[in-house]
Amino acid sequence: MSSENSSNSSLNTFEARDTLKVGDNSYEIYRLDAVAGTEKLPYSLKVLAENLLRTEDGANITKDHINAIANWDPSADPSIEIQFTPARVIMQDFTGVPCIVDLATMREAVGDLGGNPDQVNPLAPAELVIDHSVIIDVFGSADAFERNVEIEYSRNGERYQFLRWGQGAFDDFKVVPPGTGIVHQVNIEYLARVTMVRDGVAYPDTCVGTDSHTTMVNGLGVLGWGVGGIEAEAAMLGQPVSMLIPRVVGFKLSGEIQPGVTATDVVLTVTEMLRKHGVVGKFVEFYGNGVAEVPLANRATLGNMSPEFGSTAAIFPIDDVTIDYLRLTGRSDEELALVEAYAKAQGMWHNPEHEATYSEYLELDLSTVVPSIAGPKRPQDRIELSDAKSAFRKDIHNYVENGNPAPQTKLDEAVEESFPASDPAVLSFADNGSEPLHSAAAGAEGRPTKPVNVSVEDRGQFVLDHGAVAIASITSCTNTSNPSVMLGAALLARNAVEKGLTAKPWVKTSMAPGSQVVSDYYDKAGLWPYLEKLGFYLVGYGCTTCIGNSGPLLEEISKAINDNDLTVTAVLSGNRNFEGRISPDVKMNYLASPPLVIAYALAGTMDFDFETDPLGKDTDGNDVFLKDIWPSSKDISDTIASAINQEMFKKNYADVFKGDERWQNLPTPSGKTFEWDANSTYVRKPPYFDGMPAEPQPVSDITGARVLALLGDSVTTDHISPAGNIKAGTPAAQYLDSNGVDKKDYNSYGSRRGNHEVMIRGTFANIRLRNQLLDDVSGGYTRDFTQPDGPQEFIYDAAQNYAAQNIPLVVLGGKEYGSGSSRDWAAKGTSLLGVRAVITESFERIHRSNLIGMGVIPLQFPAGESAASLKLDGTEVFDITGIEELNNGKTPKTVHVTATKSDGSAVEFDAVVRIDTPGEADYYRNGGILQYVLRNMLRTG
Incomplete structure (x- = not known):
């Protein structure tokens, strides 16, 4: 407990x-x-x-x-x-696997040091939902879901066996198997307690999660946000999360949503407003009379998008709407009574007449929101639907000029997300009854055009052009939790089919709901056949297109796009549309509500005005416009009332941890400690505790250190942490080659996070990293000063050479070092490469904390100074003295740095020690947070 x-x-x-x-x-x-x-x-x-x-x-x-x-x-x-101190921890499978790897390793270390391995258990409830591994390989057919899950198991069997072992081996750790739902939707529908009870104490449910969209649970009044794996592990092991008391932005809601406007439109409007206002590092809190008018699913949608507008959390208070949702989703009467009584006793029940004091204020009249999309590369770039065609025509010139590729634009820093390897051989598609020849060019005047004839078996011949919608996907946690938009989409599909409309044959259509309950209410409402007629077959329950798991396009379409450098588009109902993220074949990506995703599949191009351009003709030859098939608010609300009930939730979550036959039949190791497979390239025992004594050794000053990387301003954790595809020829690929892994099976860094050997080799390997030790070189390279003249080497290879000669390493950086997502491997990889200190002008808070958690000391240049102002070029040898003061139980304010150049001259300065709390000092003295926790376990027995 x-x-x-x-x-x-x-x-x-x-x-x-x-x-x-x-x-x-x-x-x-x-x-x-x-x-x-x-x-x-x-x-x-x-x-x-x-x-x-x-x-x-x-x-x-x-x-x-x-x-x-x-x-x-x-x-x-x-x-x-x-x-x-969060009440619980929630994880998804990409980010959760390393957490469980570390706990498994800690168990062995406790045993090796004479302790009881059973001591190593989560001290706060930890739940992991496997939702990030399904890829849309198969689509457009009735067996798409089954076949995608089958492929998912074949790709990820090793990881799943390991997680199944963990579910049996650890107390207070549960795994929701593949094919169940998206982590954040499972959280709001089942896992969230709202009011926790433990050891007879009632207190607010709070959580941290290893996924940035953990904030979806804010819609239930549960305070929580995304953290890196190191923080999540610490929270699981009873360690608090360090944070600053934040500023709180009060966001007043008034008015009511107008007919034809969806929750997606509201959230895109709010995202634009808050991103413009500036809420990074702040809490956002919704209040006012309009709160009562916002259904819980819409609240969850708003909470979900918190990372897109940059806030730590975006929360709604508890009220009758919360209680009604908890009742609908099958929570017990006892739970409902406690949530209400506790909230009222603590002054946490929403009272629109009582306004708290906020740091900053914004207001939105919901009646002013209009249908919108966002794109082509950022969630905050909202476009009113009525302006979508003209905005597309303006934006296309950034990608194409007169039919030819435009000069390369600077890509968004957030693009380095995963494109997991997919096997085109498993693609499937169905004949959608399309006409022999379609065109993706809807009136080409006023924009670049490059029509290409394409022929696809079972789909006929058609013309592909710039702006063609290549992917239309109802996907991601943001909207697939929301019955109003999910049923709105299905009703629009029904109306379209009844008018005789079809999706265009070049569109890869997919439906990936957030939970199995969605399939149940589609069944009950009789709407699946209409969705399927338009190609929106069930492809999986998981994060698909939104995280780059869109899978390959049809081979002929992909070839036409790449051979002719066509700028095609994707439309998805998700929260992320950064350049390069959705599909390597697609340059422009747009976020839209689920009904609009279907509308764009019918239109087939972004060069489309729904007010003036017909989607097709009905059986009588009349033009059909979007307004002719858009379902009424009454139609949607009546369908919700008749198609959704509490029993659906109770049935789907009755055995949620049990899994299907595939899960149950996985050959799974037993025992309290894990039997590591020496041949595994997915799950390896990390070296954090190798040779660790029961009592910490005194910390030491750093002498004779070399610079691994000299970096500039705004180096993000995306630059440092391994992400995306594993590219041939890189150290990670060389490792996999040497272990007999074929190139087609490299998979992504995300899927191999449980193997430190792969992850170390991918640290500081981002293709956009600019190490100023080298002239005009991008990527994971440095100079290796163990060799004469310091030749260029991969950072990993150089680090290995330094380690062989016992030479410690430092990294020099500029302002805002480590900003972006709180990626644990940004700190883990840094430490495992042999870096002992990072010296910068300023740190992002979470990465600074994570470095300490991995035994790396964060230091800052004196105020106003930098590597450039001190004339450091990275060729120096560094000595850092004063660290040993920490052995006396005190944290020094500064340490002395001497950087000796090759000619014997030296640069000296006092660096500010950024160990900011007593707890952080304890972590550093122990060599890291996991070592600290482990030794505490040994002491307390």
């Missing part, structure tokens, strides 16, 4: 401990009204205040921290660091 969540762990300085009676049950709670000032706090900060009250220990969490949050100054910039 979790010690941090038991009543005995709190000093209870404010005498806040009390009893809450709900029906026949009594719960221990920590009352917020025991602390003056908390009544005026925003909902989200009340959750944090309760968290501190309940976990007060006098060291990392003190009465001063509690007073600081009670006396929160909305206008101040964040400066006070607090330790937040």
